[in-house]
Amino acid sequence: MLFDPKQENLPYTFAMIKPDTTLKPNVVQEVVNKIEAAGLTIKNFVQVQELYREEVLNLFYKQQKYMDEIMTYMLSGECVMFLLCHETENPIMVWKKMIGNKDPAEAKKVDPQSLRAVYGTSIIKNEFHGSDDPFSANKERDIFKFPIPQKIPDFKFDKMLVSLETLFKFLYPPNLEHSNALERLDIFAIYGPCVNYHSVDQCLCRQCALIGKEHIEGVRDSLIASEQTKLGIKIRPQPTTATKTQLPQRVQLPPIRLLKEEDIKQVYQQLCEKCQFHCNGYTHLQGGRNMQHIMTDQELNTLAKEMNKQEILELLYSEKGNAANVMIETIDLNEPNHYTKEMIELLFQDLETDYYNRFKFYHLQNIILEDRRIRMNAWMSILINKPIHRFKNPKLVCKVPNEMRKNPESIHYTINRILPLNQTYKKKDITKMPLDFPPNLADKEKLNPNEEKLALLKKLHRDTHHMVEIQDAKKVVSNGVYLLRKYNDGRNGEWDNYSSLKGMNRGSYVNYEETKKKEKF
Secondary structure: OOOOOOOOOOOOOEEEOOOHOOOOOHHHHHHHHHHOOEEEEEEEEEEEOOOHHHHHHHHHHHHHHHHHHHHHHHHHEEEEEEEEEEEOOHHHHHHHHHOOOOHHEEEEEHHOOOOOHHHOOOOOEEEEEEOHHHHHHHHHHHOOOOOEEEEEEOOOOOOOOEHHHHHHHHHHOOOOOOOOOOHHHHHHHHOOOEEOOOOOOOOHHHHHHHHHOOOOOOOOHHHHHHHHHHHOOOOOOOOOOOOOOOOOOOOOOOOOOOEEEEHHHHHHOOHHHHHHHHHHHHOOOEEEEHHHHEOOOOHHOOOOHHHHHHHHHHHHHHHHHHHHHHHHHOOOOOOOOOHHHHHHHHOOOOOOOOOEEEHHHHHHHHHHHHHHHHHHHHHHHHHHHOOOOHHOOHHOOOOHHHHHHHHHOOOOOOOOOOHHHHHHOOOOOOOOOOOOOOOOHHOOOOOOHHHHHHHHHHOOOOOOOOOHHHHHHHHHHHHHHHHOOOOOOOOOOOOOOOOOOOOOOOOHHHHHHHHHHHOOO
């Protein structure tokens, strides 16, 4: 088993059963049963035929006084070796307590039930060995090349750890067919992170909102009680009659309007199908007082335009001076670049993730802001007709090692390109084409009379559109799915991804235009 840096290392101790006891399988099984009864977990159970002299020297280097006797005894037979782990306690102390004193005679006086007291005969043949401390356990484990015991880390909700799935839910929400992913990506980096929190006022229906509010009130009451306990305030019982006035609470918490991820997990089964779909398909950006407001799409669009305006205005001031105030009024503030999901994945491909494929928000933030600088320079080069390579990177002014420029945790992190990804990204070439596709009628050399018109339509509609009136849509469009254009990669396709229907005037048909061109020639 290879070492996985994303998993959690377990505390362990090295344990050994010496030759005389190893020769008795029933005694070995008794010892294993006692180990499991004590709550210890056995890892890497190994039974070897013979130890090497170097292994014995490295294992018992502290016992120089008895080294010759130990060497003779340890090389006389096979041993059983394993690592022991414990879920809650220190496995080194648990195992040392189980085996007892290294001298069986002393072990019988102190703890007659210890393993050395039961199975040991002398200080040399005390039959069991255990590590004294974590350093010794690591050294002894390394002698026999045991892998470090690991376990899958427990999943914990952390808003500062963001997966690509969570990020894509924010960039491409289901209710927006063509969302501007880059503007949302910039907002995520500057005002983020986005979280899978949902407002009981904005996200849920009326019945599900009541369920959420009831759960939130219980959470708030428990928080107040825990704060009172920390401050040493006695929790007074609430009055039961209407005549008594309610005692004021000395711990005040602001109202809670958001269901967090752990809260949604508890009430998820009680929600309706529509609200469950909302919780599964959307992530939001927090805002407002006490971060209890979910920012709407309109607020995000307005915020993105204001961000672009401020940054473009600063760049224009440095290039055009006071004329920037006039120029900014004529500029379209929509982000001109567009990234697909593949490009965004490529942007973060070198970042490390945890076991559950979540990125640290600070790493994402540094990369997005650096990429935004490049995109803003490319935008400015179009606006003022200045070559993009003449825009200087302010981070290159300071002389720092290249390792710091490649480290996303450093403030000097730099991306070594001057163009946005959409201008440098190349799709992977398809090297292996499937051979089971039927031949296209448009590429057929000889056509039957009844195939000529259909082949012509297929050739025309490879790069053109079919415009029909609404009343004729059922007659024309229903007869040929071939009239629809192939859908582009990603959700950010253009308007011509779809078949067009025209409701006013007569629809123009490309067949007529092509016929006129042929007649001229």
